[in-house]
Amino acid sequence: MDKKQLEEKARQIRLEAVEMIAKAGSGHPGGSLSATDIMVALYYSKMALYMDPNDERRDRFVLSKGHSNPPLYAILADKGYIPKEELQYLRRLHHPLQGHPDSAKCPGIDCSTGSLGQGISVATGMALGFKLRKMPNKVYAIVGDGEIQEGICWESFMAAAHYKLDNLTVFIDRNGLQIDGTTDEVMSLGDLNAKMKAFGFAVDEIDGHDFDQILAALERGEAGKPHCIIADTVKGKGVSFMENAVGWHGKAPNAEQLEQARRDLGGK
Amino acid sequence: MADIVKKATRHGVNEGLVELAAVHEDIICLDADLGNATGTSVFHKAYPERYIEAGIAEQDLIGLAAGIARAGLVPFANSFAVFAAGRGFEIIRNAVCYPNLNVKIVGSHCGITPAGDGGTHQCIEDIAIMRSLPNMTVLSPCDFNQAKLMARLMYEHVGPCFMRTSREAMPIVTSLEDKIEIGKAQILRRGSDVCIVATGVMATLAVFAVDELAAEGINAELVNIHTIKPLDMDAIKASVRKCGGRVLVCEEANMYGGLGEAVAYGLVGTDGIKFDHVAVMDRFGQSGLSGELLEEYGITSANIKAHAAALAKK
Structure with missing residues (x-):
C-alpha cells in the first residue's frame, strides 16, 4: 500500500475502533488512536501474514499495551481472521473480542496481553525462540510509554540485547499521557533514546503518525541488536476532543461525542 | 538411615530432563542465575545451546518462557520456589495460565528445608499460590526417583505445570519402575x-x-x-x-x-x-x-x- 492508501486504511480503522468502544460502552480510545498508524503500517505493509493464524511462518505482533486493542481487532476483521460482525460484540460475554487481547479466544492474536510489561517480555521470548529454532520470523511489539515504568520491561530489554535479538522490533508509543496525568508528572521517563541505546538497542525516533517515517524506520535497525522505534504520537489522534486529553484514556464516547468523532474521522 | 543413599528431588528432575532432552529437541531449560543451586547446571553442561540464562530477573524468566512456548518449544523455567512462584506469580497468571501455554516451571528449595538461608528463601506458600490458578497442574514428587520420572510426565502433559522440588537430600522410597501418572495418587x-x-x-x-x-x-x-x-x-x-x-x-x-x-x-x-x-x-x-x-x-x-x-x- 502507498502512503495515501495507508492513511485511508488508518482512517477507517480509527473510525471502527471508536464505534466499537462506543457500542461496548467502555474501552480505551486514547491509546488505541495513538497506536493505530503503527499497527496499520505493520499489518498492511510489513508483516509476513498467512490466512491460517497458526501458520508457523507468520511474523508475530504483540500489542504489549493490550488495552489499545480495538484497532487491532478492526484490522484482524478486515484481514479476515475474525468475522466482521464480531466487531459489534467487543467486551461481550462469550465473544472473542475480550477487553484485552486473548489468544485463546481470538484467532490472529499472537499474544494475550493486558497486564502491562508482560507483552514485551513474551515478545522477547518469542524472538529468542525463533532464534533457537533458526527460523526467520520477525517479532514486532508496541509498548506504551507509561508502560515502560514496569520493571519487567527493562529486564526484557536487557535480555533482548544480551541475546542479540535483531528479529525483534519494539515500538514505544510515546503519547506522553497515562491515567493519572502526563508521563512527566507521574514518573518521568527521561531521555528514552539514550536509555534504549544504553540498553543495547538500535534506536530510531520518528513521528508515529507519518507512514513514510514508520516504514523507513522499519527498514533500518542493526544486525546483532534489537531495534527500538520511539514513535512520537498524539493520544486520541484523529478525534478532536480526545487529542492530548488525559481524560480519554479509558472511557467510551456518548452518542453526541460519537457523532463528533464520526465527523472528525470523515466517515463517508 | 546411615547406609541409605540420599538424593534431592531438585537433582532428580534435572537428571530426568537431561535424559529427555536427548530425545526431545524442543526442550529448553531456563534459569535465573541459580543453576548451581537449582541443579540445572547439569542441563547447561549437556546442552549449552538449549540453556537460557535469564539473569537475576524472575519476572522476565517467566515471560521469556511464555514467548519460547509461543515459538513452538517446550520451556522449563527454574528458580527457587519463593522467587518463581512469588515474584513470578502475576506473569505466570497472565502470560502462562490465562492463555494456557505449555510452560513448565520448577521451583526448587521449597519448604523450610533450605535451612541455612532462612525465612526469605524458605517457600511455604507456593502450593497455595499455584493451585489457585486455573489451567495450572501442580506437582510435588516425594523423592529423587519420582522427580526424575515426573520430568517426563511434565513434558508429556500439554499445558502449564508447576513442580516444587526440595534442596534436601533425602532417602529414596520409590522406584524408577513405578507406574505413576499425573492426577493419580x-x-x-x-x-x-x-x-x-x-x-x-x-x-x-x-x-x-x-x-x-x-x-x-x-x-x-x-x-x-x-x-x-x-x-x-x-x-x-x-x-x-x-x-x-x-x-x-x-x-x-x-x-x-x-x-x-x-x-x-x-x-x-x-x-x-x-x-x-x-x-x-x-x-x-x-x-x-x-x-x-x-x-x-x-x-x-x-x-x-x-x-x-x-x-x-x-
Whole structure:
C-alpha cells in the first residue's frame, strides 16, 4: 500500500475502533488512536501474514499495551481472521473480542496481553525462540510509554540485547499521557533514546503518525541488536476532543461525542 | 538411615530432563542465575545451546518462557520456589495460565528445608499460590526417583505445570519402575488404622513413620500425593474411609491454602472424619542447622508418627 492508501486504511480503522468502544460502552480510545498508524503500517505493509493464524511462518505482533486493542481487532476483521460482525460484540460475554487481547479466544492474536510489561517480555521470548529454532520470523511489539515504568520491561530489554535479538522490533508509543496525568508528572521517563541505546538497542525516533517515517524506520535497525522505534504520537489522534486529553484514556464516547468523532474521522 | 543413599528431588528432575532432552529437541531449560543451586547446571553442561540464562530477573524468566512456548518449544523455567512462584506469580497468571501455554516451571528449595538461608528463601506458600490458578497442574514428587520420572510426565502433559522440588537430600522410597501418572495418587503403604496423606519430603518421612508404627501394631495407609492439582480425591476418600475417617495430612508448607485445606475441602460431606495436619503453623521459617530447624518445625518422621499414633486411637 502507498502512503495515501495507508492513511485511508488508518482512517477507517480509527473510525471502527471508536464505534466499537462506543457500542461496548467502555474501552480505551486514547491509546488505541495513538497506536493505530503503527499497527496499520505493520499489518498492511510489513508483516509476513498467512490466512491460517497458526501458520508457523507468520511474523508475530504483540500489542504489549493490550488495552489499545480495538484497532487491532478492526484490522484482524478486515484481514479476515475474525468475522466482521464480531466487531459489534467487543467486551461481550462469550465473544472473542475480550477487553484485552486473548489468544485463546481470538484467532490472529499472537499474544494475550493486558497486564502491562508482560507483552514485551513474551515478545522477547518469542524472538529468542525463533532464534533457537533458526527460523526467520520477525517479532514486532508496541509498548506504551507509561508502560515502560514496569520493571519487567527493562529486564526484557536487557535480555533482548544480551541475546542479540535483531528479529525483534519494539515500538514505544510515546503519547506522553497515562491515567493519572502526563508521563512527566507521574514518573518521568527521561531521555528514552539514550536509555534504549544504553540498553543495547538500535534506536530510531520518528513521528508515529507519518507512514513514510514508520516504514523507513522499519527498514533500518542493526544486525546483532534489537531495534527500538520511539514513535512520537498524539493520544486520541484523529478525534478532536480526545487529542492530548488525559481524560480519554479509558472511557467510551456518548452518542453526541460519537457523532463528533464520526465527523472528525470523515466517515463517508 | 546411615547406609541409605540420599538424593534431592531438585537433582532428580534435572537428571530426568537431561535424559529427555536427548530425545526431545524442543526442550529448553531456563534459569535465573541459580543453576548451581537449582541443579540445572547439569542441563547447561549437556546442552549449552538449549540453556537460557535469564539473569537475576524472575519476572522476565517467566515471560521469556511464555514467548519460547509461543515459538513452538517446550520451556522449563527454574528458580527457587519463593522467587518463581512469588515474584513470578502475576506473569505466570497472565502470560502462562490465562492463555494456557505449555510452560513448565520448577521451583526448587521449597519448604523450610533450605535451612541455612532462612525465612526469605524458605517457600511455604507456593502450593497455595499455584493451585489457585486455573489451567495450572501442580506437582510435588516425594523423592529423587519420582522427580526424575515426573520430568517426563511434565513434558508429556500439554499445558502449564508447576513442580516444587526440595534442596534436601533425602532417602529414596520409590522406584524408577513405578507406574505413576499425573492426577493419580500413589499408595505407598497399606493399612486401615489411620490414613496419612503426604506430599514431597513429608511422604518420604512418612514412610519411615509408618514402618515404625507397624512395629507397634498400628497399620497406617500412606497416600503419596505427587500431584496436588488435580487432586485425586477418589483415592484419598477410599483410603480415608478404609481407615475409619482418620486422616492426617502432612506437607512442608504453610497450613493455609495447601494440601491440608484441599483434602479437607474434598472430604466435606463425608461422615465421621477425624482430621489432623502436620504443616508449618502459619509462621515464617528461619535460619538454623538442618536437624534442629526440622525439629523446631515438626518436619520429622517422629512428629508424623506421634500425630498418626494419636489419631489412630481416636
